[in-house]
Amino acid sequence: MAFKLLQRFRGSTMKEPRGPGPPEEPPESAELVDDTEVLSVRLSGTLSLSEDSLGSDESDDTETRALKERHQRTLLTQQLREMWANAQQHPMPIRLTFEVTEANVVHDAHAKYVVYTIFVLLSGKYDASPACISCRYSDLERLRRRLRTHYPDEMSDVSFPRKRLHRNFTAETIAKRSRAFEQFLCHVSSIPVLRWSGHFLGFFYLHEMQNAQRLTRTGLYKLALPLWTNIWHLQEKLCPSGHCAHKLVALAGLVVCHQEMETLVEAQVYSEQAIRLLQETVAPNCPWLVPFLHAHIQLSWRVGKDKRDSETALQKLQEAGHPTENVASLKEILITETIS
Structure with a gap:
C-alpha cells in the first residue's frame, strides 16, 4: 500500500x-x-495466455477457430476449477x-x-x-x-x-x-x-482508551462510542483468544455508551460477550464480574432475551459469600478505572 x-x-x-x-x-x-x-514478482503471477491462444493461422476456417476457442475455454475452466479445489484444500493462513x-x-x-x-x-x-x-x-x-x-x-x-x-x-x-x-x-x-507483550498491545489502543474513558466520564457518549468500537476491533485482532487485560474495559465502555444512548440491543450483545469472557478466564472475585452480571440481567430483561444463566451465576456468587448487592455499577467502575 x-x-x-x-x-x-x-x-x-x-x-x-x-x-x-x-x-x-x-x-x-x-x-x-x-x-x-x-x-514485479507479484505481477509475474498474473494470469496470461500463450501466443497460441491469442489467435490461429489465417488459413483456419471459421469452424476450426470456433472448435479451438471452445477447447481453450474448456481447458481454462478446468484449470480454474483445479485452482479453486486446491485453494479449498490448502486455505491461506x-x-x-x-x-x-x-x-x-x-x-x-x-x-x-x-x-x-x-x-x-x-x-x-x-x-x-x-x-x-x-x-x-x-x-x-x-x-x-x-x-x-x-x-x-x-x-x-x-x-x-x-x-x-x-x-x-x-x-x-x-x-x-x-x-x-x-x-x-x-x-x-x-x-x-x-x-503478546503489554508494550506492543498497549501501543495500539492505550492512548485511545484513555481518551474514550475521558469522554465517557464527561457524558460525551456519542463521541466516545466510535473510540470504544475501534479499540474493541483492535483487541479482537491483536489478542483474539484468551483474556487481555484491557478487554473488559473496552466491553464496559461499549455497554455503557450503548446503554446511555438507548441502543439496548447492542449493549446487551456486548454485555453477553463480557460474561462469556469472564466465565472463561477470570476468577469469581474479579471486580468486573458482578457489575457485568447486573448489567446483562437488566439489559436482557429490557430487550426480551434469556437472563436465567446470569441470574443463576449471581445467586451462586451470593451463596459463596461474594457481595452482590450495593456494589458499584458498571459505569462507576469504568469511569474510575486507572487505565495504564
Missing part, C-alpha cells in the same frame, strides 16, 4: 493523535527495504497485517511532523471490522526502544527506518517510511513474545 502514497500523499492539517512528543533524534543505522522487486493508508503533514505552533494512518487487518479471510490507529514516527520509534530494552534478543534482527536530517517531508521519503513501518510491525507481530 505504501508505494501508492507517492500519488496519494497530501499535506493537510489534522489533530495530533498522541501529544507533541519529543523532537526527532539523530539518524539510526537501520536501512529501509526496497520492495520493487517483490512487486490467517495472519495479522498492517497497511499505511494515509500520511498527513501537520503544522502546529511547536513543530512540523507527519501523522500516519495504519490499518490493522486480518489477511486470509474477509475482514468485516478493520481497525486503525494514527501515529507519528516518534510514537513508533518509542515502541521500538521499549521493545529493545525488554526483549533485546528478539529485537536484534528487527529493522526500523532511520531518521533523516533533511528531506523528511518529501513524498518519496514518506512513502518509503510507510512501507518500512508496515514491515516493522509485521515482523514484530510474527514473534510471539513481542506480539
Whole structure:
C-alpha cells in the first residue's frame, strides 16, 4: 500500500493523535527495504495466455477457430476449477497485517511532523471490522526502544527506518517510511513474545482508551462510542483468544455508551460477550464480574432475551459469600478505572 502514497500523499492539517512528543533524534543505522522487486514478482503471477491462444493461422476456417476457442475455454475452466479445489484444500493462513493508508503533514505552533494512518487487518479471510490507529514516527520509534530494552534478543534482527536530517517531508521519503513501518510491525507481530507483550498491545489502543474513558466520564457518549468500537476491533485482532487485560474495559465502555444512548440491543450483545469472557478466564472475585452480571440481567430483561444463566451465576456468587448487592455499577467502575 505504501508505494501508492507517492500519488496519494497530501499535506493537510489534522489533530495530533498522541501529544507533541519529543523532537526527532539523530539518524539510526537501520536501512529501509526496497520492495520493487517483490512487486514485479507479484505481477509475474498474473494470469496470461500463450501466443497460441491469442489467435490461429489465417488459413483456419471459421469452424476450426470456433472448435479451438471452445477447447481453450474448456481447458481454462478446468484449470480454474483445479485452482479453486486446491485453494479449498490448502486455505491461506490467517495472519495479522498492517497497511499505511494515509500520511498527513501537520503544522502546529511547536513543530512540523507527519501523522500516519495504519490499518490493522486480518489477511486470509474477509475482514468485516478493520481497525486503525494514527501515529507519528516518534510514537513508533518509542515502541521500538521499549521493545529493545525488554526483549533485546528478539529485537536484534528487527529493522526500523532511520531518521533523516533533511528531506523528511518529501513524498518519496514518506512513502518509503510507510512501507518500512508496515514491515516493522509485521515482523514484530510474527514473534510471539513481542506480539503478546503489554508494550506492543498497549501501543495500539492505550492512548485511545484513555481518551474514550475521558469522554465517557464527561457524558460525551456519542463521541466516545466510535473510540470504544475501534479499540474493541483492535483487541479482537491483536489478542483474539484468551483474556487481555484491557478487554473488559473496552466491553464496559461499549455497554455503557450503548446503554446511555438507548441502543439496548447492542449493549446487551456486548454485555453477553463480557460474561462469556469472564466465565472463561477470570476468577469469581474479579471486580468486573458482578457489575457485568447486573448489567446483562437488566439489559436482557429490557430487550426480551434469556437472563436465567446470569441470574443463576449471581445467586451462586451470593451463596459463596461474594457481595452482590450495593456494589458499584458498571459505569462507576469504568469511569474510575486507572487505565495504564
